[in-house]
Amino acid sequence: MFDSLSDRLGGVFERLRGRGALSEADVRTAMREVRIALLEADVALPVARDFVEKVTEQAVGQNVLRSVTPGQQVVKIVHDALIDMLGSDTAELELGVTPPAVIMLVGLQGSGKTTTTAKLARLLAKSQGKKVMMASLDVNRPAAQEQLAVLGTQTDTVTLPIVAGQTPVEIARRALSSAKLQGFDVLMLDTAGRLHVDQALMDEMKAVADIATPAEILLVVDSLTGQDAVNVASSFSEQVPLTGVILTRMDGDARGGAALSMRAVTGKPIKFAGMGEKLDAIEPFHPKRVAGRILG
Ligand code: GDP
Numbered sequence: 001m002f003d004s005l006s007d008r009l010g011g012v013f014e015r016l017r018g019r020g021a022l023s024e025a026d027v028r029t030a031m032r033e034v035r036i037a038l039l040e041a042d043v044a045l046p047v048a049r050d051f052v053e054k055v056t057e058q059a060v061g062q063n064v065l066r067s068v069t070p071g072q073q074v075v076k077i078v079h080d081a082l083i084d085m086l087g088s089d090t091a092e093l094e095l096g097v098t099p100p101a102v103i104m105l106v107g108l109q110g111s112g113k114t115t116t117t118a119k120l121a122r123l124l125a126k127s128q129g130k131k132v133m134m135a136s137l138d139v140n141r142p143a144a145q146e147q148l149a150v151l152g153t154q155t156d157t158v159t160l161p162i163v164a165g166q167t168p169v170e171i172a173r174r175a176l177s178s179a180k181l182q183g184f185d186v187l188m189l190d191t192a193g194r195l196h197v198d199q200a201l202m203d204e205m206k207a208v209a210d211i212a213t214p215a216e217i218l219l220v221v222d223s224l225t226g227q228d229a230v231n232v233a234s235s236f237s238e239q240v241p242l243t244g245v246i247l248t249r250m251d252g253d254a255r256g257g258a259a260l261s262m263r264a265v266t267g268k269p270i271k272f273a274g275m276g277e278k279l280d281a282i283e284p285f286h287p288k289r290v291a292g293r294i295l296g
Contacts, residue, residue, distance in 0.1 A: 001223075002256040002294045008037035009078075010296050016071035024060045027074060031056045034078065042226035042257025047085070047264045055081050079295055085260060086287035091244060091269035093124075094215055100133070100179040100187040102212045106205055106240060107220035108232055109193030112248035112274055114144065116220050117190040118151035119274065119282040120246075125157065130185040135160035135175035137168035137208060138192035148190055155279050158184075168192065172208045189214070197235045205240050216243045218271065221258065223247040229258035230265050237266040248274035251281065259290065 012033045016022065031052045038048040055077055059065070064073045095101040103120070107113045117134055124130040134157055138144035145162045152159035160175045172189060179187040189212060194201045209217060219236050221229040229247075236242060245262050250273040262270055270285040 001250060001252065001254055002041075002290075003253075005037055005041040005256050006294050006296050008040070009034065009294065012037070013071075013075045013078075013295075016074055019071055022065050022070040022074070024065065027056060027059045027065070030074070031059075038257075038260070041255040041260065044227065044230050044257070044261040044265055047261045050264070051081060051085055075295075079291060082260075082291040082294060083287050085264060086290055087263045087269045087285075088287060090284050090286050091271045093271065094243065095130075095186065097215045100176070100184045101216075102176070102187045102189060102214040103216045103218065104189045104191060104205075104209060104212060104214040105218050105220055105246075106191050106236060106242075107193055108197070108222075109141065109195055111193065111220045111222045113193055113220045114138075114147055114151065114190050115277070115279070116246055116248060116272075116274055116282065117148065117188050118155050118157065119279050120272070121152075121157040121186075121188050122155040122279055123282055124186055125155075131183065132186045132188060133158045133160060133175065133179045133182070133184040134188045134190065135171060136190045137171050138190065139166070139168060139171075140192045140194075144190075144192070151279065168204055169207050169211060172212045176212060187212075197232060202236075202239045209240065214243075217241060218244050218246050219266075219268075220246045220248060221262075222249050223254040223256075223258045223273075224249045224252050226255060226257045230261045233262055233266045237268060242266060242268050244269050244271035246270070246272045246274065246282075247285070251275045256294070 035052045058077045059074045105113050105117050121132040121134050125132050136145040136148040149159045219242050273285045275281040
């Protein structure tokens, strides 16, 4: 992940650092290369454009070019802008509501929603001692509810007993009252996915959100889908009040564009990264670490 972007940027920076003095034209040439590198990594076009504009303005506008080490200063500006683009700090889950705090996971089919629900449930129980219940609201895909129950067994997480024939809203209501009654701290709702964003899916999610009043609505997106992931995120964020994003398959060889564009496009922080198929393969997303990895 990020390897080719990292190599490309490394080359640009080496050329910048290697020169004693820099002209405005040198900076503009370097930034053109940065822009191409970002686009080749699948960063959304407006995001890449804004990034380069901002960095160029800072680099030529201040006294950077007249400083003793202009190359290094420009690299530092790019570094800081990259962290900014990824979201400056690790974003925590906001669970300080009257329990049960509801975490709703939304996203397309195959994005890793069900796996991520179980991973997050396990993480909250292990690292924060939370008492977590999970419920699947996916009545479209055969065996989706059973899949979550199996993951519940594997992670020692309670899942809501399955009752055939209920609608997602009915299941959410039952989950909520059951979690309340049994004193759970957190209720995780795994919603149905679709192959594409469609209105029926959005309406269903809004209806569930209305009755469950989630503390967190997290969009799960597959980082391997690049620009598509960003388009999906932007459609979801227009219709559902997202509180954050979880990027899955960050263990794969995605070019990084989804991670880099997500915050700018949705205005929401990336909160976690899925790092593999195993149920402990999830990490809080650390913008500084990721920026460090990209810039080598
Ligand atoms: P859903 O349809 O959105 O609920 O997707 P699933 O949770 O069923 O996941 C689809 C596939 O992606 C499964 O085979 C998961 O094991 C796999 N998967 C989910 N997250 C990750 C991840 O972070 N890395 C990798 N390598 N595979 C993942």
